[in-house]
Amino acid sequence: MKPAFSVIFLTTLIGAAQGLFLALFTHQSYALFGLLPMQSDDFYGYGSALALALLVGGLIASFFHLGRPERAWRSATQWRTSWLSREVIVLPAFMGVVFLFGASHLSGYRPEVVTLPGGQIVDLSTVLGVVGTLLAFALFICTAMIYACLRFLREWHSPLTVINYILMGGASGFVLAAFYAASAAPDQADFFAGWAIIITLLAFAGRWASLVRNARLKPKSTMQTAIGIKHPHIVQRSMGAMGGSFNTREFFHGKSGSFMRTIKPTFLILAFVLPLALLALGMLTPGLLGLAFVLQYVGLLAERWFFFAQANHPQNLYYQTIG
Amino acid sequence: MTQLALVIDLNVCVGCSACVTSCKEWNTSGSAGPLCDENPYGLNPTGTFFNRVQTFEIGQYPHSETLHFPKSCLHCEDPPCVPVCPTGASYKRKEDGIVLVDYDKCIGCKYCTWACPYGAREFDEKAKVMKKCTLCVDRIYDESMSEADRKPSCVKACPTSARLFGDIHDPESEVSQAIREDGGYALMPEWGTQPANHYLPRRKTKIKIHEDELERADNPLKVEGHLPKPGKDESSMDDASAW
Numbered sequence: 001m002k003p004a005f006s007v008i009f010l011t012t013l014i015g016a017a018q019g020l021f022l023a024l025f026t027h028q029s030y031a032l033f034g035l036l037p038m039q040s041d042d043f044y045g046y047g048s049a050l051a052l053a054l055l056v057g058g059l060i061a062s063f064f065h066l067g068r069p070e071r072a073w074r075s076a077t078q079w080r081t082s083w084l085s086r087e088v089i090v091l092p093a094f095m096g097v098v099f100l101f102g103a104s105h106l107s108g109y110r111p112e113v114v115t116l117p118g119g120q121i122v123d124l125s126t127v128l129g130v131v132g133t134l135l136a137f138a139l140f141i142c143t144a145m146i147y148a149c150l151r152f153l154r155e156w157h158s159p160l161t162v163i164n165y166i167l168m169g170g171a172s173g174f175v176l177a178a179f180y181a182a183s184a185a186p187d188q189a190d191f192f193a194g195w196a197i198i199i200t201l202l203a204f205a206g207r208w209a210s211l212v213r214n215a216r217l218k219p220k221s222t223m224q225t226a227i228g229i230k231h232p233h234i235v236q237r238s239m240g241a242m243g244g245s246f247n248t249r250e251f252f253h254g255k256s257g258s259f260m261r262t263i264k265p266t267f268l269i270l271a272f273v274l275p276l277a278l279l280a281l282g283m284l285t286p287g288l289l290g291l292a293f294v295l296q297y298v299g300l301l302a303e304r305w306f307f308f309a310q311a312n313h314p315q316n317l318y319y320q321t322i323g
Numbered sequence: 324m325t326q327l328a329l330v331i332d333l334n335v336c337v338g339c340s341a342c343v344t345s346c347k348e349w350n351t352s353g354s355a356g357p358l359c360d361e362n363p364y365g366l367n368p369t370g371t372f373f374n375r376v377q378t379f380e381i382g383q384y385p386h387s388e389t390l391h392f393p394k395s396c397l398h399c400e401d402p403p404c405v406p407v408c409p410t411g412a413s414y415k416r417k418e419d420g421i422v423l424v425d426y427d428k429c430i431g432c433k434y435c436t437w438a439c440p441y442g443a444r445e446f447d448e449k450a451k452v453m454k455k456c457t458l459c460v461d462r463i464y465d466e467s468m469s470e471a472d473r474k475p476s477c478v479k480a481c482p483t484s485a486r487l488f489g490d491i492h493d494p495e496s497e498v499s500q501a502i503r504e505d506g507g508y509a510l511m512p513e514w515g516t517q518p519a520n521h522y523l524p525r526r527k528t529k530i531k532i533h534e535d536e537l538e539r540a541d542n543p544l545k546v547e548g549h550l551p552k553p554g555k556d557e558s559s560m561d562d563a564s565a566w
Binding site (some may be wrong): 001065066067068069071072074075076077078081082083085088123149151152153198220221223225226227228229231232233234235236237238239240241242243244245246247250251282314315316318319 | 340343362365366367368369370371372375376377378379380381382383387389390391394403405406407408409410411412428429430431432433434436437438439440441442444445446448449508509510511512513514522524525548
């Protein structure tokens with residue numbers, strides 16, 4: 001497939017935003033039960049604003065993918081069958097809850113909703129945080145299922161796709177949270193960095209597993225099934241177009257084999273290995289956490305590029321030779 | 324239920340691309356607006372087509388054959404491109420099984436093309452919406468045309484009658500009979516999309532003629548050289564002289 005930068009930025013930006021929101025609310029939940037010191041409203045509020053900014057960036061990027069962005073509202077109608085439609089609904093819903101969660105903290109409007117038997121007061125921000133957490137996971141699932149539900153694209157048609165979207169988005173969000181905490185609440189940076197290391201390790205394992213899986217895939221469609229001729233030697237002589245077509249532009253990444261071989265270790269190092277090293281060092285030197293986030297984000301951009309480029313669409317069987 | 328479809332006979336397709344040009348001509352002139360072309364007279368002409376003829380070489384020289392392979396939307400009975408559409412612009416008509424795109428609802432996200440294993444849909448780079456074969460839905464029901472013309476443009480154009488059009492759910496239709504009797508098959512059956520369009524395979528037509536069948540055993544002229552010589556004042560015309 002040809003990687004579209006609009007979709008690459010959409011998925012990586014909202015992934016980081018979802019992870020950041022989950023990190024903030026994880027901290028608030030720990031604090032609710034007295035496991036960590038509760039931070040100021042500003043900490044959670046401005047953190048949510050940062051997440052919201054990333055979400056807005058992702059949403060803007062997504063519009064560049066559409067031929068007719070002025071009709072985008074129509075894409076919320078087919079939620080019964082289309083994961084893309086479901087994402088279109090869940091993304092603004094999540095943005096709204098992140099906004100309300102942040103607003104609840106920044107305005108200090110946190111009326112008590114219920115008191116738990118242990119005496120912990122569940123206020124409005126906690127309720128919004130729980131709803132936001134559910135929506136964050138729903139959004140990860142919707143985004144990943146857009147790709148995982150396409151059975152012809154076997155590189156994507158796997159539960160690993162969903163798992164990896166959750167883990168990679170979570171990793172970049174927690175790394176960003178660690179960097180944010182290092183400046184806004186330095187004594188809490190270790191908590192976020194610790195989780196960031198764990199999730200980045202899990203994401204590394206998940207992505208590695210999908211690379212191993214994809215390397216062993218055997219194509220289901222062949223030249224023989226594509227045109228229905230049972231002969232071992234079939235060579236295309238003409239594809240019915242001299243100057244290429246939509247089919248030759250949309251489904252081929254157009255990069256060399258050596259580029260593909262280079263980008264794979266590049267994204268593994270940038271997205272997983274270097275951030276892990278910097279996170280470990282960053283526990284002592286907070287400045288490195290920012291660098292860890294930037295490198296990991298660039299790594300995830302490369303990862304997403306590779307994710308799209310690696311998917312080999314069966315229609316490519318019909319488009320092999322210009323002639 | 325009706326399922327309109329094309330049946331394409333690879334045994335007689337000669338790869339002339341008349342179906343391609345007639346399809347383009349009809350569908351670029353309709354009320355849905357033109358099918359865009361870019362650099363039509365330039366070095367790399369490209370554009371949106373509903374139908375293309377591809378060519379494959381089967382086997383290795385000298386034991387090879389050239390196969391011309393017209394490819395358009397197969398109007399699957401279980402079309403994977405339809406449920407993924409976020410706007411409902413892609414739909415399959417209940418009454419005749421044609422898969423269509425509502426150009427006024429399409430947002431041009433191209434997700435349907437990812438879900439089509441055949442590469443049957445082409446994005447119109449100027450209209451910014453997805454386009455695909457309509458089975459000439461604006462022809463086949465047009466009662467202002469004579470009945471013989473109410474067929475897809477490609478079917479009308481084919482000089483070798485390699486393209487048949489009809490209802491594959493009607494067992495007595497021309498297309499159903501062709502599929503049944505000439506071994507019609509679907510493309511990429513492994514995905515379970517149940518394409519409505521079928522292809523008829525290459526068929527080797529052989530006839531064995533024995534040597535004795537080449538001559539009439541009772542031919543009275545079989546023994547040559549025994550013809551009577553015409554007399555001097557008789558006609559020398561062969562037909563007359565032979566008798």
